Amino acid sequence: MGKMTLDQINKMYPDVLTEIGNIGAGNATTAIANMLNLRISMSVPHVELMPVEQICCAIGAEDKVVVGIMLGVQHDITGSMMFLMDLPSAHHLVNRLMGRDPDYNEDFDEMDMSAIKEIGNIIAGSYLSALSGLTNMTITPSVPYVAIDMAGAILSVPAIQFGMVGDNALMIKTEMGDDLDISGYYILMPEGDSYQKILRALGLPV
Amino acid sequence: MADLKVCKAPDNLTTIGLGSCIGIALYDPVTKVTGLAHIMLPDSTSIRNNSNIAKFADTGIKKLLDDMLKMGASKSRIRAKIAGGAKMFDIGSSTMNVGDRNAAASRAMLKQLGIPLIAEDCGKNFGRTVELYSANGDFLIKAVGKTPYKI
Numbered sequence: 001m002g003k004m005t006l007d008q009i010n011k012m013y014p015d016v017l018t019e020i021g022n023i024g025a026g027n028a029t030t031a032i033a034n035m036l037n038l039r040i041s042m043s044v045p046h047v048e049l050m051p052v053e054q055i056c057c058a059i060g061a062e063d064k065v066v067v068g069i070m071l072g073v074q075h076d077i078t079g080s081m082m083f084l085m086d087l088p089s090a091h092h093l094v095n096r097l098m099g100r101d102p103d104y105n106e107d108f109d110e111m112d113m114s115a116i117k118e119i120g121n122i123i124a125g126s127y128l129s130a131l132s133g134l135t136n137m138t139i140t141p142s143v144p145y146v147a148i149d150m151a152g153a154i155l156s157v158p159a160i161q162f163g164m165v166g167d168n169a170l171m172i173k174t175e176m177g178d179d180l181d182i183s184g185y186y187i188l189m190p191e192g193d194s195y196q197k198i199l200r201a202l203g204l205p206v
Numbered sequence: 207m208a209d210l211k212v213c214k215a216p217d218n219l220t221t222i223g224l225g226s227c228i229g230i231a232l233y234d235p236v237t238k239v240t241g242l243a244h245i246m247l248p249d250s251t252s253i254r255n256n257s258n259i260a261k262f263a264d265t266g267i268k269k270l271l272d273d274m275l276k277m278g279a280s281k282s283r284i285r286a287k288i289a290g291g292a293k294m295f296d297i298g299s300s301t302m303n304v305g306d307r308n309a310a311a312s313r314a315m316l317k318q319l320g321i322p323l324i325a326e327d328c329g330k331n332f333g334r335t336v337e338l339y340s341a342n343g344d345f346l347i348k349a350v351g352k353t354p355y356k357i
Contacts, residue, residue: 053261
């Protein structure tokens with residue numbers, strides 16, 4: 001069978017990605033709820049495939065300031081992954097973690113940034129364990145890197161990663177609610193033939 | 207993103223949220239023909255899928271120039287300014303240095319086309335929004351937490 005492009009794979013297997021997104025988001029919700037001692041429920045994750053040029057506006061205005069957490073992944077697959085949240089969601093989580101007034105929204109200080117990185121670790125770990133569980137692969141994340149900047153600027157990173165191999169980008173949107181309102185976006189950027197490896201591990205023809 | 211536009215006075219151009227992408231501004235001070243491109247990748251020839259001309263520094267800048275000439279700009283008068291190419295995350299991987307590669311490719315293409323690059327604000331680790339004014343070619347850069355500045 002010929003080598004498939006990422007675009008072709010994304011179009012053929014949205015269900016697989018939805019499944020990974022589902023389990024990953026579910027793990028993340030549970031982990032955060034446990035960490036913060038909250039009751040959180042999650043909407044069904046929504047997988048979106050879009051032209052790379054549109055990803056910069058996919059989570060709101062391009063100049064909306066958002067928090068982006070990025071991690072590299074390696075071992076059985078290589079690449080990177082990113083989790084994004086809007087500022088209110090990030091403030092909610094950090095305030096909760098720090099035991100602060102929920103409406104506090106001053107700039108994040110050094111301790112807050114550590115908290116954000118920790119949240120990033122937990123969320124990344126959740127998605128990766130979903131992936132590992134389904135594929136039986138070993139996938140290890142790097143330390144998390146955080147950027148707080150315009151959505152367009154942060155999303156240029158996955159746009160370029162996807163743009164190098166095709167015309168489309170893939171993003172998973174999750175909304176968590178109840179005690180806390182969090183809107184999050186998850187993007188997996190596999191490198192090389194990592195995507196094919198994932199699908200093969202799931203028993204899908206590539 | 208991956209877009210380019212030309213206009214004449216009194217219209218102005220802007221592109222928002224340049225991360226690792228580069229914004230290339232071209233301006234003819236006499237006819238006031240103004241052009242702005244937002245490119246994502248350095249080189250259309252190194253990638254299999256190169257349908258969108260505006261995605262790449264090489265094809266995008268060339269098209270921007272062509273569109274400006276069609277609008278009456280004179281090549282000998284056009285000057286360029288560029289901004290962007292930031293490293294948004296401190297993650298240490300070569301593929302993440304695409305910002306630098308985009309800046310280098312933009313400079314190279316401008317040089318190849320014989321267009322003087324008179325100002326640039328590239329690199330570092332923050333996103334930029336740029337505004338290009340047709341009245342006088344002013345190139346204004348805005349970033350989160352910073353006072354806007356012209357280059």
